[in-house]
Amino acid sequence: MAVDIIVPPLSQTMDSVLLVEWLKAVGDEVVKGEPLFVIETDKAHLEIEAPASGILQEVLAQAGSEVAVRSTIGVIASADEARPVSPRPEPAPEAARPASRAATAARHPAATGPGGQLLPAERQQRIFASPRARRLAQQEGVPLDEVQATGPQQMIVERDIRAYLAQRKAVPKATPVARRVAEAAGLDLATLAPLPAARITRADVEAALAAREAAAPAGVQWVDLSPTRRTIACRMAESQQAAAEVTLTRQADATELVRLREQILAELSEEDTRPTYTDFLVLIVARQLKRHPHLNAITDGERIGLSEEVHVAVAVDTERGLMAPVLRNADKKGLLQLARERAELVRRALDGIITPEELSGGTFTITNLGSLGVDAFTPIINPPQAAILGVGRICPAPAVHEGQLCIRQLMHLSLTFDHRVVDGAPAARFLGDVVQWIEKPHLIWL
Amino acid sequence: MARMSIAEALRQAIREEMRRDERVFCIGEDIGIEGGFGGAFTVTLGLSDEFGHERILDTPVSETAIAGVAIGAALAGMRPIADVQYGDFLFCMMDQLANQAAKLRYMSGGQVSVPLVMRAPVGATARGAQHAQSLEAFFCHIPGLKVVAPATAYDAKGLLKSAVRDDNPVIVFEHKLLYGSKGPRSERGALSPIGEVPEEEYLVPIGQGIVRREGKDVTIVAKLLMMYRALAAADILAEQGIEAEVIDPRTLVPLDKELILASVRKTGRLVIAEEDNLTGGWAAEIAAIVADEAFIWLDAPIKRVSAPDVPPPFAPLLEREYVPNEEKIVAAVLSLF
């Protein structure tokens, strides 16, 4: 019995993934459960296990290609069995009837609009689409402004809608303006491919163009954005585009916290994970979030979702870029448990084996650039969350403490919040309460 | 099954109907003269031998009288099959057809009916401007007339028999290049659509079109000679990967609209080929119907392939340019992709 090798649906938001490599060659024996191929999602590399034992009879998608979730990319057959070739995986299909179209284009160059060209200015006001194409577009929810016209008189025709539908999973969505700007600049939107749920905006395109400009002079070697990079680019841009972000910065006197940490570290055994300042901050923030539910919120632009549970994401710098694994129910966990879990998540992120589930579902994010010597910065909210806390370095500095000028361990906290969700005063109160616990960590026990 | 030409099929239809119903008679010019032609295109050749000159009634050159007498006889219970030698002569009797035959039933409040058949040859055949026109559109425009246009021997016989039995005036358009007549009346450039015709009695119902060739990419609606040219065009298109569906409406009034609409819903493209002049033509009506009732199914503009808005010319070279051919149909189809 031959078994199709299916790309598993690894994330609610992904329609396609990058097939990084096959771990077996055609003809190899495969044992059910052993790693068969590697895919890269928007968040991680994942090894996918063989669904059955047998011979890898056929491979339908090559390493390096994008493949649709749930599509068949190969076949495992029992050794004594042969099977005819399966259909091509989904992202592959070409537009219908290339032969007749080519023939037509050759004979009637004027009648058929040149493929990738911008429409003339006077046509931009109005979308020309055949009634049949409009009907199908409406049925399938296809925005006509994103469809390339190949029909007579540069009209969008049915085959264009079909081609769009076939490509929709692979091709990123973009606003019309973003598409035009990108086309004008010769920028391939696929290189910006964001989360499938999100639309590339003009800001994204301009950022990408700016980056290209900046990078252009020297002997630049262009590398396509990896899915992870695209995710980051998209989420950051989306965040800035959509949210009304305000950043509050406040200094905290961490002298007591430093002292407390040193005391705790002194008590730990060899097996215990040594908690970092980040872990302390996770603990403090998670507990404060229970008291400030409007900061522990998500939004889709239309509604605000106040989360019952507190899941704190912690930004991690990896080779593939920024990731933010999530510490679930952080408010209910003790310092050591938090430290242990966070260390494991960080390791998995750095190793590229973290799962999409471990990277999703956060209600608040902490990003700590203190170890890199940064004092303060303006963090960008990780959508759909409503706030993020940026943590600067802790360093000794002159300060007035109890009326005396002295040297204290000072740090800066930068809270960026979405003003659509929460106002400045409650955000400031939250930040104040966090600062208070940093300065007087014994209050945590109250 | 017997194999025969359209002229033979029409003759057989007339013969069978005259045998079946003594009310049926033929009236026209040169239709029963001994040593004559059997009408302009041999259709009634030899019928006067069987039915006599009372029922194969030769008239003076009086087209108005042919129509008027046929109408009067039909009003009084007869079933006349009238003919004109060339469709162009229908204009001579236009009052009788348009004002009388078509309207008497309606304006009498349904008291009378005019079960008249008027046969008329159409199509350009190197005779210049007054023996060449395709007049279908004129008659489709007049409420009260049924209009049929058979393109095969089978349809010619079956539709003519239905026309004879119809209680309304029916105009039967026949194409000069499709009769398949032999001998002195054969036409240069004529097709010979010899077709199979059943031995047994049959009728082709008025109001039913037919799909002559199935296809999924474009619908070509064409009748009479153009139907054959559309089929030839479909062959050429098939080589280029375009599958054309060719629809022969056979009856123009009442039109088998649903057949055309269903095809357009499938293919999304429509080309109409006709031999008549472009402006205000029959093709325009088909285009309007489809634009009206199947608009959202269209994937391209509707194209008409018609004769230009000039009278039919004489010179064969000019006539070849005047009458739409398969190349023009192919070009029209390709412009939709």
Add this chain to the structure above:
Amino acid sequence: MTQADTSLSPGTEAAELPDPERLLHMYRTMVLIRRHEERVNELYLQGKIPSTLHLYIGQEAVATGVCANLRPDDTVLSTHRPHGHALAKGMEPRKLIAELFARATGCCRAKGGSMHVGDVSVGMLPAIAIVGANVPIAAGVALAAKMQKTDRVAVCFFGDGAANEGAWHEGLNVAAIWDLPVIFVCENNLYAASTPVSLAFKIENIADRAAGYGMPGVVVDGNDVLAVYRASRQAIERARRGGGPTLIECKTYRLCGHSRSDPRTYRSREEEAEWQKRDPIPRFRQWLLAEQRFTAEQLDKVDQEVEETIEEAIAIASSSPEPQVAELYTGVFKDLS
């Protein structure tokens, strides 16, 4: 006929006269037509009747004299001025008036109107308002009678204007060559609308044209009902015997305008007064009294009955429903038999 002629034609032999019952019926018919036309004219002026009316006032002797010789199975073909023909052929006034009122109970269900009234149940075909167009149709009706081997005849009424239509010539010619049982009755009322016959004819009598087609041509005083009766009787009997058609020219005069909008400024009041003296109804009444066929009381009684008949018909028509709007869409075609 330059002198006013107030008597009926002399030399009427008793054997050629209608029987008393028919004479009274003819008188009744003439009065009926006259009073009908006068009353509908009044109603028209009161706005009760849409459209226009072409009245028959002054010409009653023609329709009456001809139709007195017809059977119900004979057919009359009429013109745009048909009320007199319809009543003379036996149509019920209530059906006629209801049609003029555009009521559903009209003879043509309000789809014909004044110019197309007809009732096939009494042999009155829907009137044909295209001048001359009824002539070849009448030939066709007669052809059917002949082919069906009956002795039915067709009578075709028309005005002087029709005799210059092409259809008229074609129709007379085929009627003659085929010896058809049809009587062509020309009501020469001296004006085609406003055009006098002197501008439209080079010949003295339209009936002279009959010779050109090889049929008898007769001129009669169209205001003398007995003269019309005798001339048409001869022609009809000849036609029934298979003797072919006759053209009868009835010299007459409409004592009203061509239509309701006609101010009659093209003819003199003196001429009208001359013809008024020859009004066919007083002439016939005087003759009936002078010949002592009937008493004044008897004729007055007829007048009174006619009055009641017409008023009753008007009352019925006034209270009849208008047609349903849906009626617009029905009756164009008759279903297949």
